[in-house]
Amino acid sequence: MNISIIGTGYVGLTTGIALAELGNQIILVDLIKEKLDIIMSGVAPFFEPGVNELLSKHIRTGNIKTTMDGANAIMVTDMTFITVGTPSRKDGSMDDSHIRSASKMIGEALKDKEDFHVVVMKSTVVPGTTLGIIRETIERQSGKKGGSDLGIAMCPEFLREGAAMHDSMHPDRVVVGCIDDRTYEIMERLFSPLGSRILRTSPTAAEMIKYASNSLLATKISFTNEISRICEKVGLDVYEIMEGVGLDFRINPMFLKAGAGFGGSCFPKDVSALMNLAKQLDLDTPLLNGVMKNNEIQPQHLVEVAERTFGPLGGRRVAVLGLAFKPDTDDIRETRSLPVIRALMDRGAVVRATDPKAIGNFKAAIPDIVYSDDLEEILDWAEFVFILTEWPEYGTIDWGSKTHLSAVIDGRRSVDPVSMKNVKYWAIGSPLP
Ligand code: UGA
Secondary structure (H helix, E strand, C coil), rough: CEEEEEEECCHHHHHHHHHHHCCCEEEEEECCCHHHHHCCCCCCCCCCCCHHHHHHHHHHCCEEEECCHHHHHHHCEEEEEEECCCCECCCCHHHHHHHHHHHHHHHHCCCCCCCCEEEEEECCCCCCHHHHHHHHHHHHCCCCCCCCCCCECCCCCCCCCCCHHHHHHHHCEEEEEECHHHHHHHHHHHHHHCCCCEEECHHHHHHHHHHHHHHHHHHHHHHHHHHHHHHHHHHHHHHHHHHHHHHCCCCCCCCCCCCCCCCCCHHHHHHHHHHHHHHHHHCCCCHHHHHHHHHHHHHHHHHHHHHHHHHCCCEEEEECCCCCCCCCCCCCCCCHHHHHHHHHHHCCCCCEECCCCCCHHHHCCCCCCCCCHHHHHHHCCCCCEEEECCCCCHHHCEEEEEEEEEEEEECCCCCHHHHHHCCCCCECCCCCC
């Protein structure tokens, strides 16, 4: 199939590559020429394992092309995916401006197109958006009717950053929300080569499935972190506890790892947007409020325990290892390293930070601390170390030789406690020292 994709961010580019892998011809559309130039050189504008290799392959073979001319891309393709950003506004609600402009552009282009065309919403949006803003705008601009003259579908993305290509090629499920059989059959033809279960539902239900999935995953993490703080005081190890809990197949072991909290572009944004939707509907969300509150408590808790246990941090040299919101990405959106570093700075600590991929992005958020690519140098300089992203390299440090350190605080369980015999060490969720 010939497919145009509007928006070449994380979801757009990885969706394009995955669909190219399935044998489709892809045109990526973006308004920023520099971004398209980078993509055409076979390099993704973000770090994600495996993406550059596949991107270069499909650029070379011509399966992936790019353009700034969205209208023409729509004319020469059979379907269009919308993968533009849906950032949060200050009040937590969804900023729909990019969706509105993409829908307007698609509608205008479809006015002159005779063939049946399917528009697929892929970005995470508040329930009601696809059949509301998107359908109404496209119908108004094109003069055509969704469900008969053109297809409208909502197909949420479930990939994780750092595992984007794996998740795109082996999804647990493909959720397809549409209002007509013809569109469903086209979507089924497109995704059946993946061999995953395809769930047919309505567009609004598909939107809600995405929000509910992310909110439940975030709930599992916050729940674990709350249990973790109780375990610490009772003298128990939360990892042992949650291993036992996760063996119940109704619960499963995933997303039960205690840590500094959840970050990223999705969980905080989606939980807030769902809470905001509920508020508009005059509903309380005590559980989701708690999920977000727990996520704010955890970074502060880490710093408070460190100070209570190992002494005041004011004026001390503190190294922060890990700035990305998780390993295998350079993404720092909502990373828990931000509140931890702010809490350290508020206490007057002298902070230096390192990360294998995310220093460049993090500098823009906090410009006034020293960054270093040299892990050994920063460890030699430090008195205290906070580990905030579980990059594998932190597990292989020769900690036994770092006897000059006053303490290592592991916010992600990145280090084998056996290797910490000569160093004062505390890991999140383990008994308080
Ligand atoms: C998440 C979902 O897992 C994807 O299914 C979804 O498609 C994506 O959001 C999205 O909506 O786009 P992602 O944000 O890439 O994916 O990252 P996760 O692997 O889910 O991790 C999110 C955060 O939770 C990270 O900060 C991670 O450190 C934290 N986490 C995760 C924990 O603290 N404990 C855990 O047990 C698992």
